[in-house]
Amino acid sequence: MMGTFSLLLSLCTGLALAGPSMEERDRAFGDANTMAMDGNLAGAADAVVAVIQDPQWSVFDGEAHARLATMLTNFELPYSALIAYSKALEADPEGVGSEANKAVALADAVGDQAILEPVFATNLGLDVDDATRSRMAYLAARENHRAGNLATAAAMLKLVKPNDPYYPEAKALEGVILSLQDRHGDALAPLQIALAVGARAKREGVFKSVVNMNLARAYYAAENFAQASYYWGQIERGDPKWLDAQFERAWAHFRLEDINGTLGYLNNHVSPYFSDRYYPEAAMLRLYSLFLLCKFPDASEQLELFQQQYRPQHVSLMAAASLSPTQLFDAIRRHMESGDSDLPPFVTAEFEYEDRMRDSINAVASAEDELSRLRNVDANVFAQVATEWVRERRASIVKKEGQRILARIKSMEAELAELLSNSDVTKLDLMQMEARLYERASFTGKLPESKRRVKRKLRAKSSERLWDWQGEYWADEVGYYKIDTKPECPENMRQGG
Secondary structure, three states, rough: OOOHHHHHHHHHHHHHHHOHHHHHHHHHHHHHHHHHHHOOOOOOHHHHHHHHHHHHHHHHHHHHHHHHHHHHHHOOOHHHHHHHHHOOOOOOOOHHHHHHHHHHHHHHHOOHHHHHHHHHHHOOOOOHHHHHHHHHHHHHHHHHHHOOOOOHHHHHOOOOOOOOHHHHHHHHHHHHHHHHOOOOHHHHHHHHHHHHHHHHHOOOHHHHHHHHHHHHHHHHHHOOOOHHHHHHHHOOOOOOHHHHHHHHHHHHHHOOOOHHHHHHHHHHOOOOHOOOOOHHHHHHHHHHHHHHOHHHHHHHHHHHEEEHHHHHHHHHHHHOOOOOOOHHHHHHHHHHHHHOOOOHHHHHOOOOOOOHHHHHHHHHHHHHHHHHHHHHHHHHHHHHHHHHHHHHHHHHHHHHHHHHHHHHHHHHHHHHHHHHHHHHHHHHHHHHHHHHHHHHHHHOOOOOEEEOOOOOOOOOOOOOOOOOOOOOOOOHOOOOHHHHHHOOOEEEHHHOO
16 A cells, blocks of 8 residues: 555656646747747737636746746836736746745835735745845745734744845844743844844934834833833934833833833823824823822813813714725825825824835835826736736725724724723712812811922032923923922822832
């Protein structure tokens, strides 16, 4: 039995290795070859499309798409060529693997690297040069990360070479994946490497701030709150991520039981300069900090301000959640391209500095540019097929990104609805706590004494000026608030942190 099985296996293997004969290939591609030799390149492309569409030649699907991709590149239709290469690699990765580097170059040119990620995620073993494999590994890791295959993604990132242009991004992604696996201590090294090699590669702006944010989050999750605060402090005041960093830094100081520090960082979020931004958790953390200090009138005032600001935002979120994914994508795109959008600022702020959204918008713009050029040759069959491919790809990107925007809006709406609902209960708690204080005062004739604190004289540095807070906000003060307030809790009413 074993000998018979081995014989059958060798026969099957031999058939697979043999593949189609040269005679069959000549029959399939004969017309295309003849037209190409005669200089009729458009006719040759149409003939290759005929091979793709003929079921009897399905064995040549990968090769035919690769041939068409070469022709489309020569016709200066890079997006169509990229899609053809992706179909070729999907149909016959081993047969056309040598074309992977050309596919990557086209993906970079049109701004749609994501189209190759699913193909490379399952075909990293192709016979390609080291540089191409390195790039394939990064794209494959991104696909597995998105799919939740974290261990696989981490293993693939080990194949990205230090001389790869995307090595900083690969190390940054490795750190994120390790954090998602709750290996926060292990995440620190790749994130530090990403920061260092990113600096050498002149990766500033969004890349630098995102890596600093992720370093801070890894330290926070590892309960090293002081280091977490340091890295959040590396986000510069004019950075788009700055306000996020101030909020998250406030949490680190809250965990350090530095309530004054917490209130200082959160004072930025309640300033009028950011009243159109979405930070309900920051408002609630500020309220809770005031509550722990038994500053019930201040906490009640904060609660009123929270409801005044966020009830209208909740209405706006419900309206935005009723829009279609396409409408939402178009609105975000208009905002990023011209600043014109019907969406409120606290929604557009979620996406306007995001690399993924920017890449998607650039890819859609490239698709639209190519569709306009394809209309000039729409009499040809290859142009009609390419037009259909590019339209489908454009629609796919718009739908996927629009659904992601919609999911984020729905998440914000649900979160805010719960916080607003809970704030009504919190209002009752504050009223009861305040009533307890005044009830005691009615019996004793005075409010209970708060816990005494050592009084220290504030000393200003030579570069600082100190003055009492008078309630006004100035733009140049935002980000530099220092608060030194005392708890007002009697010994028997102190709150646990």
